[in-house]
Amino acid sequence: MKTIDCRNMACPQPVVTVKRALEESPGESLTVLVDGGAPRENVSRFAANRGLMVAEAPVEGGYSLVLSGNGIFPEVGKTNAPVGEGKSIMLVGSDRLGDGPEELGRLLMKNFMITLLDVTELPDRIFFINTGVLLTTAGSEIVEVLEKLENQGCEVFSCGVCLDFFHCKDKLVAGSVTNMFTIAESMLKARSVIRL
Known part of the structure; x- marks a missing residue:
């Protein structure tokens, strides 16, 4: 071995x-x-x-x-799912939405996440990177929202390198830690990718 x-x-x-x-x-x-x-x-x-x-x-x-075990190793760049049938991915790269004032951006992000609870089709996975990981840690105003999204079947992941950078890995309360390989692979196989 x-x-x-x-x-x-x-x-x-x-x-x-x-x-x-x-x-x-x-x-x-x-x-x-x-x-x-x-x-x-x-x-x-x-x-x-x-x-x-x-x-x-x-x-x-x-x-x-x-x-x-035998495992399954699809060829790089290939997916077994027909086009249009992969997962939908949301990539959250900031703790605020838009380029305006910070306070407004944070309010818009909070309202956007709350609104997801009422849309008909949720993303399959939400990946939080950069300052976006601050939304998944203790003190975030949307932790309860993210927990509800998880209960509705949406997977929530935060970039481990980003959590380490902001010294908040021990404060993660929503979702789980992931890595850049998983993020990249998921995005490349996704039916759709939405970047916030």
């Missing part, structure tokens, strides 16, 4: 490294050494989403993840 060491790698490098290793040896089990927190979560989620079993154990300096 091959072992790769992804400790001390910046996002999204652990996921990219694991993806390449799995593609080089399809069907073979792989042991991955990762740091705790976002790298561990991101690699585990990546593997599970591709039909692999993940067994983890703490090791010195992080975690050991054993990935096993």
Whole structure:
């Protein structure tokens, strides 16, 4: 069984490294050494989403993840879903909407998110990046709205690098942490992408 060491790698490098290793040896089990927190979560989620079993154990300096099973690795740029049937993605890159005064922008973003609760078709996933991640953390005026959106089937994700940059990963209260690889892959496979 091959072992790769992804400790001390910046996002999204652990996921990219694991993806390449799995593609080089399809069907073979792989042991991955990762740091705790976002790298561990991101690699585990990546593997599970591709039909692999993940067994983890703490090791010195992080975690050991054993990935096993056949898995599903579609060709890069390809999707099994017919055109028009992929997920719809919303990318939120700021904690405010528009380019006007900050106070107005924050009010517009809050009102926009509240309005989503009453539209007929929600996005499948909302990704928060840059200052947008501040909307998913403690103290945000829209945390309850995001929780209601999740209860209605909308997945909510915040960029781990962005949360780290603003020193607020421990304050995340809505949705879960993700990485740039997952964001990019989801956008490229999406039926539609809406950027705020």
